Amino acid sequence: MSERQVMIITGTRKGIGRHLAETYARRGFIVEGCSRGDAGWEAENYTHHNVDVADEKQVRTMVAQVAKRHGRIDVCLNNAAVASMNHVLLTPAKASNRMLEVNVTGTMLFCRETAKVMMRHKYGRIVNFTTIVAPIALAGEAVYAASKAAVVTFTRILAFELGQWGITCNSFGATPIMTDMIRGVPQDKIDAVVNNLAVKRLGTYEDCSNVTDFFISRSSDNITGQVIYLGGVT
Amino acid sequence: MDRAIAVDIVKACLKEGLEQAGTPVERIDEDTVIVGPSAVLDSIGVVSLIVDIEQRLQMDHDVAVTLASEKAMSQKNSPFRTVGVLATHIIDSIEQGEAA
Numbered sequence: 001m002s003e004r005q006v007m008i009i010t011g012t013r014k015g016i017g018r019h020l021a022e023t024y025a026r027r028g029f030i031v032e033g034c035s036r037g038d039a040g041w042e043a044e045n046y047t048h049h050n051v052d053v054a055d056e057k058q059v060r061t062m063v064a065q066v067a068k069r070h071g072r073i074d075v076c077l078n079n080a081a082v083a084s085m086n087h088v089l090l091t092p093a094k095a096s097n098r099m100l101e102v103n104v105t106g107t108m109l110f111c112r113e114t115a116k117v118m119m120r121h122k123y124g125r126i127v128n129f130t131t132i133v134a135p136i137a138l139a140g141e142a143v144y145a146a147s148k149a150a151v152v153t154f155t156r157i158l159a160f161e162l163g164q165w166g167i168t169c170n171s172f173g174a175t176p177i178m179t180d181m182i183r184g185v186p187q188d189k190i191d192a193v194v195n196n197l198a199v200k201r202l203g204t205y206e207d208c209s210n211v212t213d214f215f216i217s218r219s220s221d222n223i224t225g226q227v228i229y230l231g232g233v234t
Numbered sequence: 235m236d237r238a239i240a241v242d243i244v245k246a247c248l249k250e251g252l253e254q255a256g257t258p259v260e261r262i263d264e265d266t267v268i269v270g271p272s273a274v275l276d277s278i279g280v281v282s283l284i285v286d287i288e289q290r291l292q293m294d295h296d297v298a299v300t301l302a303s304e305k306a307m308s309q310k311n312s313p314f315r316t317v318g319v320l321a322t323h324i325i326d327s328i329e330q331g332e333a334a
Contacts, residue, residue: 060300064292116285164278 001071006030007216008066008073008114010053010106011080012046013039015179016129019205020077020212021046032066035080053080053106054098063113072121075216076114078107078128078151083144083181096143103147108154111169115162124167125216128155132173132233138193148173152227159225168224170215175203175231198232235297235328240321247286248317251279264318280314287324299327 007024011017012033018041025031025045033039034051042048049065051058067073082102084095107128118124133141134149152171159169175197176182176190194200211228214220245262252258252274259266259274267273269280284301291297306313306323313323 060298064298067289068293116289119282119285120289 002030004028004030005074006032006066006070006072007075007077008063008110009033009077009079010051010110011035012048013037015181016174016177016205016208017077017079020079020209023209029075030070032062034062053110054101056109059106059109059113063110063117067117073114073117074121074123075125076110076118076127077212077216078110078126080106081129081148081181083141085140085144085185087140088142091143099143099147100150103144104150104154107151111154111158115158115165115167118167119162119165122166124162124165125220126155126158126162126167126169127212127215128152128169128171130155130171130173130227132175132193132229132231134173135229135233136193136196140189155227156225163224166221168215168220170224171227172208172211172215173227173229173233174208174211175199175201175229175233177203177205177208199230203230235295235325237321237325239295240324241317243287243290244317244321244324247283247290248274251275251283251286255279262317264316264321266317267315268317268320269312269315284314287320291324291328297328299324299331301327303327 007029009017009021009031012021013035017033021031021033022043025043029045031046032049033046034049036052037050039048049062051062053059080102082099084091084099111126114126115124128151130148130151131145134145138145155169155171162169176193182190194202207230215223241264248262268275268283275283288299288301291299301323314320
């Protein structure tokens, strides 16, 4: 069994996921990440898997490979998500289903499979990524926000189901960060969101790793079922 | 996989689970009840047992199988009810997985 902590991160090809993968790999974690396609980047301590998080068989295979290779999984960061920003009257069912599949089912599948490995060692840290657009009820993101609100509720209940095995489960919602996911959103809309925050600035990748550092710390064994939103959002 | 191996895996995981729970039993055989009246485990114990068996199949035998499949969970009679029934369910699940 590996001496070092083993971490799975979903959605590592770019954006927040890539930042987290690079950060924790640099700090000495064994990081195993995934996205639907190749990562397009490499780092020491990082292994990439081509996985669709909504595909049950692919998720099971990846987690089994990681468990077999390292004998443990300590941390799972569920970052992968898709968004389709549209007025609900213009949202196709296919887009809606895909958001629910990736954002909710994908998160559930990785939680389920990694928790099975964590249970054996009576230790685990799960962080599921949500968004501030759910609590601020941002028009134009109804289904995306709903899927992420589902992630928060799922995580709260998961915390109760897995707590007895030393596994903590928390959610984290960042403020807008200039990733590909929001690049298509009109600037005035982003400005309006930022201007309503307590801290009036865009989020940063470091904001994200700051929160995940707290949640995955060994000392955070009594921090579970919580959600942290940045920027003063509650 | 031979059914006798599946029975041994179930027995070993159940024995370990019961010992960890501080409720060991004197004898475990194919008729030992896992789910239902006079079961030796509580509901969380059953969850642990199923996960433990799946993990052992994966790690020790390189067999990937989901014992709590949609089909299994919708059956009238639980496929987890006794050691023997669960062992048969493991073999069936592996065969169905291979056929898929």
